[in-house]
Amino acid sequence: MKPLSSHSVEASSLTRRYGYRVALKKVNITFPMEGIHGLFGANGAGKTTFLRIIATLLRPHGGTVKVMGYDPIEESIKVSEQIGLVGDKNLLYNELTGYENLEFYAGLYGMKKSQLDKNSNELAEIFDIKNWLHEPVKILSTGLRKRVDIIRALLHEPKLLLLDEPFSGLDRDTTDVFKQYLEEKRNSRAVVLTTHNLQMGTELCDSYVTLRRGEVLSSGAASEFDGIL
């Protein structure tokens, strides 16, 4: 199917408030259909709010936003089909096993069992979690849960990956595996990630946008990032 837009994310004058506090103030951000794009900024800069709006979790209070050409409020189901989200908290049910969690989410995405098994086996192999996938999530360590959660987000092969501090809680080896996975897929999907680790962010990303107090401070090629937040 031909994409509706040449941009994965197009935000224009995007505004969001929490009570009287303005989290995003008339922000204009555009990300292309491929590549890895970083959202940098100090705590409270508005990075997570921006990700939540494009992930259909929050309604903007002003401006417009299109995700893969669709409106995340009016066409939330079409947007949801194309995105995968790894947030600050994992989205797993503790009483279920890792595989049961994947099976549940795959069901919501309308995936067939054969496709679920193929994709989950491949990803479990990549993230080295095959031996833990049939254990209840509640007995897994934070890092193992994070790995299952990453597989959950990748399972339906999303065209746009939204990653909020994706490397926190991961050991060095898994971080390297995940970085390599993202680099391999950078030409076939768009990734928007937030990170406090600016060195890793600039190494991994193609472009960046820096937010400060809800406004865009700077943007450009990641290799040209000046380190100012």
Added chain:
Amino acid sequence: MTSGIRAALKIARKDIVSQIRKKFEIFSMLLFALIAGLVFSFALPTALVEDLGGEAAIGAALIWVIVFFTGMFGFSPIFLAESESGTLRGLSVAPIPAWSVYIGKVIYGFVLMVLVEIFIIPIIQVLFGFTMFNEEPLLTVVTLLIGTLDLAAVGSMASALTMPSESKATIFPLVYFPTATSGLILLTEITRVLATGTTIVIAVGLTIPILFIALLAHLVAMITLSAVVFNFALSP
């Protein structure tokens, strides 16, 4: 994308499996129902029960009182647990209509309360010495099921509406009690008429259909209204 009803069934199934593995929530609900039934049976002397309309009339009302309050244990955490663990975001970003999440939770709450009723109704019948299933056992079962669905619909919405509140435990009854009371009064009246059985022919002919239509209207209104506004609870 999966269909809304199929997604609702998957959500309900996931919640039932999680509940069976957790055990303690359903156990505390059954314990509360049992203790409430025992206390009422000791607190109401036979003479008073006769004055109040007999065992069947009192027992039928008590069943709904116990189910109503036991529902607080079951319905209150329906969305609270998902909201606190963050898993509600997983449902919010899934490509399913918002109403399917609500309907899934209603189905789960319904199954939970049916389990409580299967446990407590025989006990109340033995303690008060009556049977609810007289001349119209099928109608009684249908009333119980529709009544339970009505309470589950109201309880699930109350749980969703109180999610963002900082005082959830205080706010939940303030939403649940007034919205569920009208349905509860209808249920108590229908169940009393069916359980007493003496006026069954007249009741089935006259009272029951009117009350039943009112109960169904209450159920349809609650489910429709809740399903329509539910997307605002998922994406504030």
